Amino acid sequence: MSTPADLLDDLTADLDAVFVFSPSSGFYERFEDLDGEVVVIAPENVVDAEVFVELPLEFENVRDRIKFGVEGAMDRGVVDDGDEVACVVSVFDEHDSVVRVRADESMHSGVYDLFANSRADPGVIRDVFEVVIELGKKGQKGKPVGALFVIGDAGKVMNKSRPLSYNPFEKSHVHVGDPIVNVMLKEFSRLDGAFVISDSGKIVSAYRYLEPGAEGVDIPKGLGTRHMAGAAVTRATNATAIVLSESDGMVRAFKGGELILEIDPEDY
Numbered sequence: 001m002s003t004p005a006d007l008l009d010d011l012t013a014d015l016d017a018v019f020v021f022s023p024s025s026g027f028y029e030r031f032e033d034l035d036g037e038v039v040v041i042a043p044e045n046v047v048d049a050e051v052f053v054e055l056p057l058e059f060e061n062v063r064d065r066i067k068f069g070v071e072g073a074m075d076r077g078v079v080d081d082g083d084e085v086a087c088v089v090s091v092f093d094e095h096d097s098v099v100r101v102r103a104d105e106s107m108h109s110g111v112y113d114l115f116a117n118s119r120a121d122p123g124v125i126r127d128v129f130e131v132v133i134e135l136g137k138k139g140q141k142g143k144p145v146g147a148l149f150v151i152g153d154a155g156k157v158m159n160k161s162r163p164l165s166y167n168p169f170e171k172s173h174v175h176v177g178d179p180i181v182n183v184m185l186k187e188f189s190r191l192d193g194a195f196v197i198s199d200s201g202k203i204v205s206a207y208r209y210l211e212p213g214a215e216g217v218d219i220p221k222g223l224g225t226r227h228m229a230g231a232a233v234t235r236a237t238n239a240t241a242i243v244l245s246e247s248d249g250m251v252r253a254f255k256g257g258e259l260i261l262e263i264d265p266e267d268y
């Protein structure tokens with residue numbers, strides 16, 4: 001006769017690390033003397049963990065939360081490619097679940113870097129990212145559409161760009177994440193130029209033609225002017241650019257003039 005513990009044993013066998021998501025101090029204490037790597041993944045390091053990965057947002061979806069944590073831990077060199085990790089997470093109740101994952105380069109999408117190391121609020125990055133993913137999935141009235149969002153350091157971005165048309169956001173105080181704004185952004189994305197968004201998520205302008213110097217900006221061959229302009233503006237400022245390609249349907253992000261993320265919206 002076997003017990004559930006016997007049968008489920010392999011979930012926790014031969015681990016390289018245990019990731020505890022958002023523990024209380026009482027719960028974390030259990031892990032303090034564990035022989036092996038313990039990583040706390042949470043919005044704040046309230047338990048004073050030695051190894052900590054910041055979760056800039058509460059991901060509602062557990063899969064996204066885990067992916068984000070693994071990616072963050074890999075980015076910080078806490079775990080390596082091929083490491084076996086048990087993630088202790090809350091699904092229905094406090095820490096009611098263990099999910100075993102293998103840290104793998106293929107899990108490394110660049111999303112962690114995008115959220116955690118951008119100048120703008122992580123929530124603002126998330127809201128724009130979600131609009132872009134949705135646009136990529138559905139297109140505009142079923143047709144593929146391209147879009148360019150420049151987020152953060154908006155004053156400087158405005159100085160390095162000029163209007164292509166009147167700015168529909170001129171006197172408004174709208175923020176990304178408002179449901180009506182998402183509809184507007186999708187509608188305006190049919191038109192030329194870039195959206196400029198502030199660190200706190202205010203939509204500063206649509207229809208901006210970016211004119212940063214592109215000297216020394218090295219992006220993958222085959223990408224056109226939208227991607228070049230997006231990459232270059234992040235080199236000339238502290239902004240992050242999120243670009244949806246009309247031609248290949250991919251979502252890419254740039255920071256410091258470099259490509260930091262490339263994903264197919266269909267996989268997200």
Ligand SMILES: Nc1ncnc2c1ncn2[C@@H]1O[C@H](COP(=O)(O)OP(=O)(O)OP(=O)(O)O)[C@@H](O)[C@H]1O
Nearest residue numbers: 146192193194209210224225226227229245246247
């Ligand atoms: N400097 C710029 N600033 C803002 N928008 C730009 C700039 N250059 C190009 N765009 C926008 O990008 C659109 C597509 O240009 P292009 O095809 O050269 O880019 P791309 O990188 O190949 O993008 P896609 O993959 O979507 O085709 C243009 O119609 C224009 O709206």
Ligand SMILES: [Mn+2]
Nearest residue numbers: 224225246247
């Ligand atoms: Mn093109």
